[in-house]
Amino acid sequence: MTTAAIIGGGVIGGGWAARFLLNGWDVQVYDPDAEAQRKIGAVLGNARRSLPGLLDVALPDEGALSFHDTIESAVAGAEWIQESVPERLEVKHRTFAAIQAACDPGAVIGSSTSGFKPSELQADARRPEQIMVCHPFNPVYLLPLVELVTTDATDPGLLEAAKSTLTGLGMHPLHLKKEIDAHVADRFLEAVWREALWLVKDGIATTEEIDDAIRYGFGIRWAQMGLFETYRVAGGEAGMKHFMAQFGPALKWPWTKLMDVPEFTDELVDLIAGQSDAQSGQHSIRDLERIRDNNLVAMMRALKAQDWAAGALLQAQERQLRQGTALGQRAAEVDDPAAPILTIRRAVPLDWTDYNGHMNEAKYLQAFGDATDRFMELIGCDADYIASGGSYFTAETHIRHLDEVHAGAVIEVHTRVLAGGGKKMHLWHEMVEGDRLLATGEHFLLHVSLQTRRPAEPSVEIDAALRRFAEAQQHLPRPEGAGRAVGAPR
Secondary structure (H helix, E strand, C coil): CCEEEEECCCHHHHHHHHHHHHCCCEEEEECCCCCHHHHHHHHHHHHHHHHHHHCCCCCCCCCCEEEECCHHHHHCCCCEEEECCCCCHHHHHHHHHHHHHHCCCCCEEEECCCCCCHHHHHCCCCCHHHEEEEECCCCCCCCCEEEEECCCCCCHHHHHHHHHHHHHCCCEEEEECCCCCCCCHHHHHHHHHHHHHHHHHCCCCCHHHHHHHHHHHHHHHHHHHCCHHHHHHHCHHHCHHHHHHHHHHHHHCCCCCCCCCCCCCHHHHHHHHHHHHHHHCCCCHHHHHHHHHHHHHHHHHHHHHCCCCHHHHHHHHHHHHHCCCHHHCCHHHCCCCCCCEEEEEEECCHHHECCCCCECHHHHHHHHHHHHHHHHHHCCCCHHHHHCCEEEEEEEEEEEECCCCCCCCEEEEEEEEEEEECCEEEEEEEEEECCEEEEEEEEEEEEEECCCCEECCCCHHHHHHHHHHHHHHCCCCCCCCCCCCCCCCC
């Protein structure tokens, strides 16, 4: 089991703890705040309901969480140490000194700092090569970006270890090889923040109107395409050069006040705070965090369906999680074809639930459809085969809803072949949460030529793989409910 130490358990430290813990790491926390366990518990509660549902395969079993009275105890045995103490350089230096006096010299020490350069953090350190900036974004357990900033003193081996670890956590390590105050992302945010302050101060727009301009407009574009790619598209068929030629002169117009900061008077603070309270004060911070997480999960899952931007990271993490498991096998790798096949193991995402608080009926069909797709892939009817012109089409489906399923539940689907060979495939799926049977799905499929759209024989290899499972499983007791008519007693 791998171990991470979290030094500082505020919003960011708690988010790091959740990201590591839910990806199977043991997590050891040090924070002198008497409320640290409660605060991290609240962050973990939000993470547990949202992060697992980003993926269509279950995360590893959750690691063990422990709290420690000293830095020395917290970093013992840790392979990754994440510092998230307040943004005061003298506090960080004292913290790094305590960490390096006790930690493994081969551990990565990452700092969550949003402003300090790594050279400033490394100054006077016992082992400067061990310390690097690993600046995340809130909520750390959902947003994948980490600004990884290093210096020439950074150990190349530790840098590669950091990249590998972050990628394994489903994150995107953006390696900045030249340090600068506030790194990259926060410099953009600071520029937008300054302009927004002027717009409010000058009475041009309220806080809500500014937020509307972002969330209903360019914010959606930026979420999936960033800045330069957005403007490349804005240039039309002529691309970025045309955009630059068309809009470049506007840069000379006196539109912006980015180099001039409004004075933070009590009047300005009261104005912005009052508008912000009017905008969303009806929600508690915990409510706003859950609303935010719901929206982030839905948007990132939509990007995942397109294998794009943050969604492409989720696809890559799923492939990594499937490797070496039953969910990544092909037919020839299955040792016992007589046993039902594990075709799905995943958490129920937030957007699969309905107004009653449980998984809606359409998602039962999706889960069983995904199980069918996985079985098809197992026997060789994968994307390459389908591209060559053959596939299975579902001719009939029967689903029994036996028990409720709620968001966050880790469900499995086990699949049997009731009959198979030639053009026909008859599957039986059972959905469970632990020992609890949730639903069954019975599916009859026909192999079809995608050229003629009519039933056709599958390849010899697929037919042989399907018959192997059908013949091995024909001696199993017939499942209760198989072939049952709608409305028949259970």
